[in-house]
Amino acid sequence: MPISEKRLIGNFIRCYIGYSTDKYVRWISSSGGAVTSLLTFMMEEGLIDGALVVKMEGLKPKQFIARRPKDLILAAGSKYLPIQSSIKLKELMDSKGKYAIVGLPCYIRAIRNLMARSEKLRKHVTMLLGLFCCRSISPTGFKVLLHKLCVSEEEIEEFRFRGHGWPGRLHISLKNGRKISLPYFDYWRPLYSPYFFTPKACMFCSDMTNEKADISFGDAWLPKIIRKDVLGSSMIISRSEEADKILQEAQRKGFLKLASISEKEVIKAQWRSLFFKKTTLPARLLLAKRRNYASAPGGFFKVACALIQLMNIRISESHLGTHIIERLPFAFLQFYAVLHAMIEYFSWRYITR
Ligand SMILES: Cc1cc2nc3c(=O)[nH]c(=O)nc-3n(C[C@H](O)[C@H](O)[C@H](O)COP(=O)(O)OP(=O)(O)OC[C@H]3O[C@@H](n4cnc5c(N)ncnc54)[C@H](O)[C@@H]3O)c2cc1C
Ligand code: SF4
Numbered sequence: 001m002p003i004s005e006k007r008l009i010g011n012f013i014r015c016y017i018g019y020s021t022d023k024y025v026r027w028i029s030s031s032g033g034a035v036t037s038l039l040t041f042m043m044e045e046g047l048i049d050g051a052l053v054v055k056m057e058g059l060k061p062k063q064f065i066a067r068r069p070k071d072l073i074l075a076a077g078s079k080y081l082p083i084q085s086s087i088k089l090k091e092l093m094d095s096k097g098k099y100a101i102v103g104l105p106c107y108i109r110a111i112r113n114l115m116a117r118s119e120k121l122r123k124h125v126t127m128l129l130g131l132f133c134c135r136s137i138s139p140t141g142f143k144v145l146l147h148k149l150c151v152s153e154e155e156i157e158e159f160r161f162r163g164h165g166w167p168g169r170l171h172i173s174l175k176n177g178r179k180i181s182l183p184y185f186d187y188w189r190p191l192y193s194p195y196f197f198t199p200k201a202c203m204f205c206s207d208m209t210n211e212k213a214d215i216s217f218g219d220a221w222l223p224k225i226i227r228k229d230v231l232g233s234s235m236i237i238s239r240s241e242e243a244d245k246i247l248q249e250a251q252r253k254g255f256l257k258l259a260s261i262s263e264k265e266v267i268k269a270q271w272r273s274l275f276f277k278k279t280t281l282p283a284r285l286l287l288a289k290r291r292n293y294a295s296a297p298g299g300f301f302k303v304a305c306a307l308i309q310l311m312n313i314r315i316s317e318s319h320l321g322t323h324i325i326e327r328l329p330f331a332f333l334q335f336y337a338v339l340h341a342m343i344e345y346f347s348w349r350y351i352t353r
Pocket of ligand 2: 201
């Protein structure tokens with residue numbers, strides 16, 4: 001049975017591939033710098049007085065209210081660690097003016113629910129910008145990464161998961177002046193793409209493309225972009241006419257470059273995360289709760305993939321599993337990750353044929 005496209009990426013007005021026209025922003029951001037440049041446009045046009053965003057402080061991601069475009073530059077780039085996020089929302093509600101909020105699907109959903117109940121929040125928040133999210137990484141998973149890179153937390157001055165082109169590089173500046181830099185795929189794929197170190201909440205979360213946001217942003221993982229784009233492009237989904245107009249206006253004023261794409265292309269680019277969040281979730285949920293393999297829904301491929309996902313998550317969070325992954329060479333984990341991705345790819349193709 002074909003899988004409904006609307007069910008996979010939520011309701012939307014239009015889908016785009018786009019990027020910031022500011023090459024520096026595009027270079028330092030995660031994908032195309034579209035979030036940073038759209039917020040800059042909104043600030044410069046007086047549509048917002050600030051934006052609730054996240055920057056790294058050492059090894060900790062911290063939410064803050066950016067009030068100037070140069071604060072947005074500090075916040076560019078994805079932070080894949082869990083974030084403590086209630087304090088700044090209170091500060092935003094107590095401030096004067098209008099704000100945009102950037103967040104992961106779980107956060108944007110919570111804000112949307114709060115907005116339904118709070119007139120004060122509705123008055124203050126004019127735009128919810130949502131990032132796509134397959135999962136964040138657990139603190140254990142982060143420690144394993146540092147262990148594999150042979151650095152201790154105390155030695156680190158500055159840490160960035162991405163930036164420096166696309167798909168970007170991990171960057172660590174040590175207090176002794178030494179720098180470590182690693183291509184995104186060289187650490188993300190072997191350590192995290194087989195779902196190792198996925199936090200519990202992410203195991204059972206079904207929103208991949210930030211369906212409750214006004215505009216959603218993700219990586220443009222399309223073969224034609226991967227082949228030739230080294231600066232980066234974002235996948236952008238507008239979910240209301242008003243939000244779509246703001247995007248168009250940002251393009252007209254020269255902040256963003258946008259090209260329309262079909263929802264099929266969004267799904268093609270994001271098949272792996274959608275497979276995890278939508279296709280195998282029901283089976284994973286049942287397997288995790290009831291441990292009853294026979295009653296898991298969805299046929300052999302869904303159940304088999306859900307089982308492997310659960311197994312990888314559980315093993316990586318056990319003491320022994322963490323210990324083993326810490327010691328396995330990146331090359332071996334890379335091989336396993338590619339094999340796992342192939343199994344999921346053929347299952348996805350079979351299920352959606
Ligand atoms: C945990 C996580 C998982 C993701 N998973 C996927 C995925 O599976 N597939 C995919 O295509 N894309 C995923 N993304 C989104 C992707 O990494 C980029 O954030 C997105 O493409 C936007 O890039 P950009 O260059 O337009 O944004 P930028 O211009 O780099 O701006 C990013 C903005 O997001 C804010 N931000 C960064 N991290 C967080 C955070 N954790 N919580 C709240 N705000 C934050 C920054 O402060 C900044 O304002 C994920 C992002 C995160 C943080
Ligand atoms: S996978 Fe879901 S619960 Fe986990 S960080 Fe992303 S949106 Fe939040």
